[in-house]
Structures are given as structure tokens and as C-alpha cells.
Amino acid sequence: MSLTTTREDLRAMVVVERAEMSDGVAEFVLAAADGGALAPWEPGAHIDLVVEEVVRQYSLCGDPEDGTRWRIGVLREPAGRGGSQLIHDTLEPGSRVHVRGPRNNFALVEASRYVFIAGGIGITPLLPMIRTVEKRCVPWTLVYGGRSRSTMAFLPELATYGDAVQLYPQDEAGLPDLDAVLAHPEAATAVYCCGPEPLLEAVRTRCLSWPPDALRVERFSRQATDPGAMVEDQPVEVVLSRSGVTVEVPADRSILEVAVEAGADALFSCEEGICGSCEVTVLEGVPDHRDAVLDDADRAAGDRMMICVSRSVGPRLVLDL
Structure with a gap:
């Protein structure tokens, strides 16, 4: 499946600035093609960027108070699916793109630190969070790791914050000292982490002794899940309650695919369970969650699911579609 640029929820935008922020990372500043105001957003939000029918998700990393421009940082990934290379190779000031969003699955909560x-x-995604908490005069620390200084984007911007920023270029300083940062649980402290899966797992392990709601993460890909925690893929009957249509979803196809074929007006983008655009309300049945969006409490509630990857524990689901 692909997302077309004719959908009503997509907005035409233009690249107004491009800058190389590090080896492999380019910054793109976007404005509305019609010159109008942009939708408000809060730290942690991301957008769907559509370039030649290729859809990729990028965090907004500019100033939430700027209602005229959005900024994103794009890493060129030679081993990826080709989307980031297309963006790097084709987008320049004046290029037209389409955007959907913003959405926020990584919201900044109130905390004392x-x-x-x-x-x-x-x-x-952490840049606008830092900007916001700095304005609020709330204490904060950033631990930022990368392969080398030349690959770590936004260093001049971060340098303005002084000692609050701890840099760990791996070729100079090794891996971040997470034990020093997370060894002692602190009440009313929020921990935000975004990066590759090994980093997220290392942080998660060290936060096991912290309050259960202290850690919040955002992933680049779907979390590896213990196969024992999921049921084996089986056909499932799905009722699309708005139309009254019932469909049979084979074991080798997603609920999203079959629902869209049946005429359901389902939004979707990544089809990997990481962007949250295909979230639907569950009216009956028990979801088998396989996404990287919902937290443990959301999964336990069982009242919503990402239909691009998640399935059903039982033989039947009723969805608000």
C-alpha cells in the first residue's frame, strides 16, 4: 500500500532552507506552500513527510512557538529503504513536498527535573524539549552519544547550554556512562530517550528501579517482542462497525490491508507500528499489541490498537472503522 498526496489530510509545503548539520544529517526547514499558518505542535511531535509517494516520519526539532516554519533533521541511511536517500538527493530550497500531522506519541510531561x-x-525530538524546559527554568541534563563529533548533529546549538550537555563521541569517549546518570532513582524526574534499540534497552534496564512512569522512549523501529508474549498468527474476523462490513483477515495479511480493501477510511503511514497514524478504537475483542507506540498501561486497557501490525488474541475484533 502507499499513501497518496491527494488525501485531504495532506498539506502542500515548500522547502525554504537546507543546511548540512553533520556528516550524513541534513536540516530542512518547511513552510506552507500557500504562505499560511501551520498547525500548533508541542515538543515530541512528528510529521509524515511525503516525497514522490514515499512516506517517512520525522520529529519536529524547531521552535514550537514558530507558527510559520517547521524544522526536521534527516539522517541519510545507505542501508535503509531508500526514503532518506531520496530526500537528501532531491530536496533543495524551493522543492515542493506534502506533509501530514503533526502527531505526538512522545509528549513532554510536567516534572521537577x-x-x-x-x-x-x-x-x-529532544531539541524542542530542551528549549522548552530551559525557558521554564527546570533543571535538566542531556547525555548525547554518537560515532564521532563529525556525525553528531546540532552541536553548535547544544553548545549554548554549557555543562548541562554531556557529549560522548564514541571514538573519543566511548559509550555514554549510563550508570552514572541513572544509578540513583529520583522522584519527580522524567527520563526521555531516543536512539537506536541497544541504547533504549540499556536505558530501560537501568531504569527498572525507577518509578514505572519515569522513562519515556521513542523508537526508530518496532521493538523486538518476546514471541511467547504473542499468539501465533491466525485468521481473524474483523467487524468494521461504521459500515457494518465483516472481513476475514488471513494469517499472512494485516488488518489494515484488508480493512482498506474493504473500503474503510483508515489512516496509515509507516505500516511498521511506529508512527501511530493507524490507531483505531477497539469496541470488542482483545488486541495482540505489536507496535512501538502504546505503553504498558495503554496495552493493558485494550481499547485501541495499531492495525498495521497488531492482531487479535481471540478469533474476532470489532473496530471503530
């Missing part, structure tokens, strides 16, 4: 931990391009 913040610990931000970033790996590589994972710095992007």
Missing part, C-alpha cells in the same frame, strides 16, 4: 538521553539522530 529531566534527564534527556540521545543516540545519533535521536537528538531531534
Whole structure:
């Protein structure tokens, strides 16, 4: 499946600035093609960027108070699916694109102190968070790791914050000292982490002794899940309650695919369970969650699911579609 640029929820935008922020990372500043105001957003939000029918998700890393421009940072990934290379190779000032969003699955909560931990391009969603808590005069620390200084984006911007920022270029300083940062649980402290899966797992392990709601993470890909925690893929009957249509979803196809074929007006983008655009309300049945968006409490509630990857524990689901 692909997302077309004719959908009503997509907005035409233009690239107004491009800058190289590090080896492999380019910054793109976008404005509305019609010159109008942009939708408000809060730290942690991301957008769907559509370029030649290719859809990719990028965190907004500019100033939430700027209602005229959005900024994103894009890492060129030679081993990826080709989307980032297309963006790097084709987008220049004046280029037209389409955007959907913003959405926020990584919202900044109120806290007495913040610990931000970033790996590589994972710095992007944390930049507006840092800007916001700095304005609020709330204490914070950033631990930022990367392969080398030349690959770590936004360093000049971060340098303005002084000692609050701890840099760990791996070729100079090794891996971030997470034990020093997270060894002692602190009440009313929020820990935000974005980066590759090994970093997220290392942070998660060290936060096991922290309050259960202290850690918040954003992933680049779907979390590896214990196969024993999921049921084996089986056909499932899905009722689309708005139309009254019932469909049979084979074991080798997603609920999203079959629902869209049946005429359901389902939004979707990444089809990997990481962007949250295909979230639907569950009216009956028990979801088998396989996404990287919902937290443990959301999964336990069982009242919503990401239909691009998640399935059903039982033989039947009723969805608000």
C-alpha cells in the first residue's frame, strides 16, 4: 500500500532552507506552500513527510512557538529503504513536498527535573524539549552519544547550554556512562530517550528501579517482542462497525490491508507500528499489541490498537472503522 498526496489530510509545503548539520544529517526547514499558518505542535511531535509517494516520519526539532516554519533533521541511511536517500538527493530550497500531522506519541510531561538521553539522530525530538524546559527554568541534563563529533548533529546549538550537555563521541569517549546518570532513582524526574534499540534497552534496564512512569522512549523501529508474549498468527474476523462490513483477515495479511480493501477510511503511514497514524478504537475483542507506540498501561486497557501490525488474541475484533 502507499499513501497518496491527494488525501485531504495532506498539506502542500515548500522547502525554504537546507543546511548540512553533520556528516550524513541534513536540516530542512518547511513552510506552507500557500504562505499560511501551520498547525500548533508541542515538543515530541512528528510529521509524515511525503516525497514522490514515499512516506517517512520525522520529529519536529524547531521552535514550537514558530507558527510559520517547521524544522526536521534527516539522517541519510545507505542501508535503509531508500526514503532518506531520496530526500537528501532531491530536496533543495524551493522543492515542493506534502506533509501530514503533526502527531505526538512522545509528549513532554510536567516534572521537577529531566534527564534527556540521545543516540545519533535521536537528538531531534529532544531539541524542542530542551528549549522548552530551559525557558521554564527546570533543571535538566542531556547525555548525547554518537560515532564521532563529525556525525553528531546540532552541536553548535547544544553548545549554548554549557555543562548541562554531556557529549560522548564514541571514538573519543566511548559509550555514554549510563550508570552514572541513572544509578540513583529520583522522584519527580522524567527520563526521555531516543536512539537506536541497544541504547533504549540499556536505558530501560537501568531504569527498572525507577518509578514505572519515569522513562519515556521513542523508537526508530518496532521493538523486538518476546514471541511467547504473542499468539501465533491466525485468521481473524474483523467487524468494521461504521459500515457494518465483516472481513476475514488471513494469517499472512494485516488488518489494515484488508480493512482498506474493504473500503474503510483508515489512516496509515509507516505500516511498521511506529508512527501511530493507524490507531483505531477497539469496541470488542482483545488486541495482540505489536507496535512501538502504546505503553504498558495503554496495552493493558485494550481499547485501541495499531492495525498495521497488531492482531487479535481471540478469533474476532470489532473496530471503530
